[in-house]
Amino acid sequence: QKEVEQNSGPLSVPEGAIASLNCTYSDRGSQSFFWYRQYSGKSPELIMSIYSNGDKEDGRFTAQLNKASQYVSLLIRDSQPSDSATYLCAVFSGGYQKVTFGTGTKLQVIP
Amino acid sequence: GAVVSQHPSWVICKSGTSVKIECRSLDFQATTMFWYRQFPKQSLMLMATSNEGSKATYEQGVEKDKFLINHASLTLSTLTVTSAHPEDSSFYICSATSGGMGYGYTFGSGTRLTVV
Numbered sequence: 275q276k277e278v279e280q281n282s283g284p285l286s287v288p289e290g291a292i293a294s295l296n297c298t299y300s301d302r303g304s305q306s307f308f309w310y311r312q313y314s315g316k317s318p319e320l321i322m323s324i325y326s327n328g329d330k331e332d333g334r335f336t337a338q339l340n341k342a343s344q345y346v347s348l349l350i351r352d353s354q355p356s357d358s359a360t361y362l363c364a365v366f367s368g369g370y371q372k373v374t375f376g377t378g379t380k381l382q383v384i385p
Numbered sequence: 386g387a388v389v390s391q392h393p394s395w396v397i398c399k400s401g402t403s404v405k406i407e408c409r410s411l412d413f414q415a416t417t418m419f420w421y422r423q424f425p426k427q428s429l430m431l432m433a434t435s436n437e438g439s440k441a442t443y444e445q446g447v448e449k450d451k452f453l454i455n456h457a458s459l460t461l462s463t464l465t466v467t468s469a470h471p472e473d474s475s476f477y478i479c480s481a482t483s484g485g486m487g488y489g490y491t492f493g494s495g496t497r498l499t500v501v
Contacts, residue, residue: 315476316494316495317391317478317492317493317495320490320492364490373431374431377427377428
């Protein structure tokens with residue numbers, strides 16, 4: 275079992291719709307969770323971090339964390355073509371003292 | 386916000402030569418920096434964790450004698466790919482955190498290495 279799992283996609287949504295990106299992780303001791311956006315050929319860019327159960331909203335982005343289910347998600351409201359990118363889920367494990375990245379979900383927002 | 390500068394952004398070198406990549410934290414002190422490698426359409430793979438003033442910690446399967454890491458100061462870490470081969474061609478990215486372990490990491494812009 276991979277430490278951090280994401281559906282590779284592509285996930286296609288029409289412009290203006292809500293995009294829902296999901297991630298599961300295996301280490302129950304994981305403490306910190308991050309969503310990064312990576313455009314093709316570019317480095318990842320941190321867009322959201324979440325540390326406790328529940329929802330965290332920042333503009334059009336909402337991160338959701340459920341530690342009991344070992345599940346973290348990212349919702350993008352009013353999706354724009356500029357949101358088209360690969361979204362990486364990253365999990366920090368205190369036990370291993372390192373951040374592990376998922377393989378990423380490619381999002382395509384169709385105009 | 387935290388800014389990490391990485392240089393060069395791309396480099397082409399001949400097989401057998403060495404290449405140095407620099408990673409600098411511009412507006413914060415990074416006691417720990419990380420080096421990743423990313424092959425096309427794959428995720429980031431952590432190569433090593435670099436701590437200022439001490440030896441780097443390499444992930445399993447990463448040759449420490451081939452990928453030399455030097456964290457000379459709180460703002461500078463370098464990765465040297467020695468005796469590069471075509472299979473070393475990849476996207477190398479450094480990152481650092483200003484908030485300590487467990488907080489969000491800022492990434493450098495990455496270095497595209499092509500070995501011919």
